[in-house]
Amino acid sequence: MSASDVTVVLDWGTSSFRAFLVDGNATLLDSSESAQGIQSVPAGEHARVLSDALKPWRGRHGALKIVAAGMIGSRNGWIEMPYVPAPATPIDLAAASRTIELPEGDRLTFVPGLTDRTAYPFPDVMRGEETQLVGFGLDRPATVVLPGTHSKWARIEDGAIQCFRTFVTGEVFATLANHSFLAKVATAPADHRSAAFREGVSLAMADGTEAGGLLTRLFAVRTGWLAGKVQPAEMKSRLSGLVVGWEFREARDTGWFRKGDKIAVVGDDDLVAVYTATAEFCDLSVEAAPADAAIRGALRISELARHPAE
């Protein structure tokens, strides 16, 4: 297989380095992984680190085509890429991408981020999720949730990513699970298949003022424990259900879905399972989505970047 037939899709995040060697159909040929996240790479050393990591593939395939989306193109990454304003098509993203040539002859394409200027009070932003959305496919209307530290809800229509909003669900869950009073009492990680997780989602969705808002409902993880109704092993599951459920509640209240709608969930298997369980609890049907959306999207954008006429 010659160099022109393979592409390296880079997932170079804050705390890990992952690279996927794929063919033109996004079939995975090989992968490589290390703990050398962008956080641990000194300025000016990115090219050398990448070159070393891809040496075996370069030996087999010659100079490589590489494409990178996400945090590697951020202020704390290698090159700070701009944010393309939504609505945006894959062609818009490709047009704003930037390709650099590396010392060994590899060509690296950075995908830009996406911004939604309708957000108040500041434009909302994503880096990486736009590529997952392209990989999911923009060929039919869809509401897509991309769970994570900063979870995104996005609307696809007319072949473009029309708009999106961020929910800091993962960050709120992690900081409370690891640093609040819970951290000292809880004895098990969250499990979205547990009754406690479903009770958390149910509490998030409960109407009426007796339960209060989010700041009051969060206290129920503690009062349930004090009342002997929530066991230490259930606390993180309950918190997870409550916080993810609250994301769905806020999404519903700000017009992202109505009961009975269909959504798609795109991301890592574990989080897709958590969000699918929550969506079904909220009477949503969940559309199947490819597990390799990030790779498919990166491949598509890099093809468009190289051949704008396609």
Place this chain on the structure above:
Amino acid sequence: MSASDVTVVLDWGTSSFRAFLVDGNATLLDSSESAQGIQSVPAGEHARVLSDALKPWRGRHGALKIVAAGMIGSRNGWIEMPYVPAPATPIDLAAASRTIELPEGDRLTFVPGLTDRTAYPFPDVMRGEETQLVGFGLDRPATVVLPGTHSKWARIEDGAIQCFRTFVTGEVFATLANHSFLAKVATAPADHRSAAFREGVSLAMADGTEAGGLLTRLFAVRTGWLAGKVQPAEMKSRLSGLVVGWEFREARDTGWFRKGDKIAVVGDDDLVAVYTATAEFCDLSVEAAPADAAIRGALRISELARHPAE
């Protein structure tokens, strides 16, 4: 002054020990402080630690009357005191208190906690704030906010604490300020006198769906920084205004106040200032409250416990 004229009010919390020597009018005669919180006292050692700490006062005044509210009477404290159900009067609290005699002849009265069984899905609880409320005074209707890690809103009517709800505002602020992405970027502590704090409160109170719910608005601390509109030194002030403002929003939405109402804020000076600023932003007038409500309340409950006929 004989032993019968003075009382020791104990504020023995998780991470600090404080004791106040007061006369029958709650006038402060002396105080004592150490870092020996209940967390660091082995089971069975509380009496000895307390005895050592109060030795100078015992020398001067003989065997002491001591009263303790709050976490020292919790599951992780010295003795686990029950929760009295609301509505509760000072007499109800005194009747459920418990007095033990210590080896040196001191008599220590533990104040019970308070529970509100109308909370959903589990009874809400407070420990210590019921004593502050008694010290604030239950002789006229009032809505009282007691800010803290677990902030309380309480309603006083007919000489009793009628009901209350907890908001985990302080815990959410602290965990996000110290452990989220903010912790790495922010360069200054929160300042409630800053424009950034007021902007945070304003964002919490903003209507319309463009801003999203709390999980989306929290992201604006980051997007404002990315957009160059929020400086690193302003980030914690903005977060503080947003989270405290959100507490007020949830309190308003669950019926705790309407525009133009009067509330009181009881607690430590710093937090009283933060909550007073927020209340005024929300068009509330703020009633003056005694700074020594905790001492006054403890004294009152211990007098009632010793002389139930009063």
